[in-house]
Each structure stands twice: as C-alpha cells, then as structure tokens.
Amino acid sequence: MKSLNIFIVEDEPLIVSTIEVALRKQGFCAIGDAEDFTTALRDIELLKPDLILIDIQLNGEKDGVDLATELDKKNLPYMFLSSQTDPNTIERVKYVNPLGYIVKPFTETSLRTNIELAWHKYSESKQHFIVIKHEGRLHRINQNSISYLKAFDNYCYIITNTKTYLVPHTLKHISEQLKGDNFIKAHRSYVVNLNHILSVDKNTITLKNDSIPVSASQKSLVVSKLKTYK
Template sequence: MGQLKIYIVEDDPLISFTIETALKKHGYGICGTADNFEEAFSEINQKNPDLVLVDIQLDGKKDGVHLAEKLDSLEIPYLYLTSQTDPHTIKRVKETRPLGYIVKPFTENGLRSNIEIAWNNYKNDEEYLSFSANSELYKIRQSQILYLKAFDNYCYVITSEREYLVPKTLKFLASQLNSEKFTKTHRSYFVNLLKIESLKTDSLLINNVEIPVSNSKKNQLRQLLQQS
C-alpha cells in the first residue's frame, strides 16, 4: 500500500508534536491530531485514517477508552498510548480491541517498531472480497461490508460509503466471506454480524436500514449475536 495515514490523539502537545515529527521522519503521513474525544471522533470520521494512536488520558469528560469503543464499532484499527493507570481504566481497556500498546515513555525507534509490527499483523489478519462491477475490479476489506443483497442473478455489496452491483449471485459472493463474521438472515440477504445495531421480531437494523429475518433464522441469529 501507499503511505500509511495516521491520526494522533494525545492531550500533551509536546508528546503529540514529538510523535508527529518522528513519524513523518520515517515516511508516515499524519492526517490530523486532537487532544479530546469530540474533535478526534469528528475528524476521524471525515479523514478516514488507516491507523489511530489513542492516548488513554484526554482532555474533557470522555477519555481514550471511550474513543476506542467508537473505533471498534467503526472497524478502524488503533494503538493505545499508555502510561500506568488505575485498575478501573485497565478493566475498561481490556474490553476494547486495540492492535497493541505503546508504553510511555517511548523512544523514536520503539514507536516506529510498535507501529510496524502492529500494522503488519493487522494486514496479515485482514480479509478482503474481490469482485468486478461496472467493468472495474474492486478489492475491499470484508470488515467494511454491511450486508449483501440479492438482485436476480446479481448481488449488491453494501458498505457505509457506497453500494456495488456485482454480476454474481448472492450464494457465490457469500461463499467468499468469513463464515464466522457473516450470516444469512433471509434468502436475499447476508449480513455482517458486527454491524447489526438491533434485532427485532422479524427484522434487524444495520446503518438505519431494516433487513428481514426469516423465521428459520431467528434462533440461530440470536445465538450468533451472543457469541460475537
């Protein structure tokens, strides 16, 4: 891939500047910085960084763990910037899914190596779906997919940013997906379990779109949601 885009969330301006300077020196791109939850979350949504560095202690009422929870839901990878902290915060940290931890104080080489190792592991673990649509070839992360929807012998691949009409059947595309993260809810739909916002009697909600759930799939879907 090209230059890695990193967003820095750090409440100490000196540390933030030091990180930015060190990463630029090693060829990384810095797409933004913030010292609080609100600014960081707003800009991350706009700038779509590849990786976020998240200090646990931030200015304001919400800390880095609150931001990490949002990043988990958005499937945006991040590393914590940490120093010793209280047991309650550590317990909350354990409930999130960071790529790793960069312990303060850190050296320039330590910072770089932590990022390189974490990113390499992340990319090796990441899964993709490749397909042709409108005479173009696409390769997108499976974690970006909200759901698949059948359309005759075609299939829509829906992400939060756009939809692709693919000249393949739902059965064919679904067979390419990670079966632990995607499931069939209806003869015309395959959904990303991590994107489900709520489950109703006969439907579920993903990105404010109501998707039908067949009677035969209800119990299985509830079990899968409890495990995911």
C-alpha cells in the same frame, strides 16, 4: 509497507509534536490530531485515517478508552500510546480492541516496530480469499494477488501475480465475489485491482507484468479512484 495515514489523539501539544516528528521520520504520515473525545470522533470521520494513536488521558469527561469503545463500533483500527499502566486502566482496556499498547516514553524505533507489527497483523486479518475450480482442481486465491479479471464469452480469466486461471463463470459473477473497494471496472471486459496499477495513459493501464485497455467512459473513474485510494 505503505505509508500509513495516522491520526493522533493526545491532549499535550508538545507530545503531539514529538509524535508527529517521530512518525514522519519513520516514513508515516501524521494527518491530524485532537485533544478530546468529541473533536477526535468528528475529525476521524472527516479525515478517514488508516490508523489512530490514542492517549488514554484526554481533555473533557470522556477519555481514550471511551473513544476506543466508539471506534470498535465503527470497526476502525487504533492503538493506545499512553503512560498509564495502572491496574484500573489496564482492566478497562481489556474490554476494547486495540491493535497494541505503546507505553510512553517511547523511542522512534519502538514506535515504528509496534506500528508495523500491529498493522501487519491487522492487514492479514482483513485478507479475503475466493475459491475457484480450474482444470479439475479447487484453488483458494488471495484476492490481493489478483491483478485483473478478463471476460472470455461466458468464462472469465483470473490473472494473479504468478498464474492465470480460466473459470466457467462470467466476469460479473466473479467480480461480485470480490470484497473491498480496490477492484474497479476498467473496460467492459476487464476489472482491475487498483493496488497493481503502475500508470494510466490515454487508453492503457500498465500493471507490473502486463497491460490492459481502459475505456474512455471508465478512465476518469479509474483515475479518480487511484487519487483517493489508500
């Protein structure tokens, strides 16, 4: 599991510190915190965390459930981390879409376990597949498994972790089917999955099981994307 960048929305400074320490000890990155609705929305927009932990009781008129309603509109993943379990609060929570609800007080182990399980479920729901025809059969390919695409005249090779497929479509046609921002053109004949890159040197991208060329015109873009890609 990757080291998630987590933003904390909590109005008690001591509890914020406790959560930050627990997250770091469990291998996560605490990238910021806020104690009220307005500041949280602003900083989340700026910092773009992977996951937000929200206490329900916050400073100001709007609370954590109000914040959750706004995050749902933006399709951003969050979990509640709160001591409030009264029926009225739980009833309001039913109308928003958290990945989970961690009840305070928590242990470091329960915090990690809840986050890992929730993130795994969320990641699974965000996976995308493409359907191709190869050697007379239809194949459903998880695009996360694709290392790179390679142009071959009006055909395209799709290279995954375990198999290579040759399909009767152009590189452009196949690349346009891929969703997300983890695929980038490395060369006029190659599109690479950022998640599979191990290193980039002068004119080569090294992957786990292969290496491909990177053109001078695309290298700076690939490197820039790698530095900012989560």
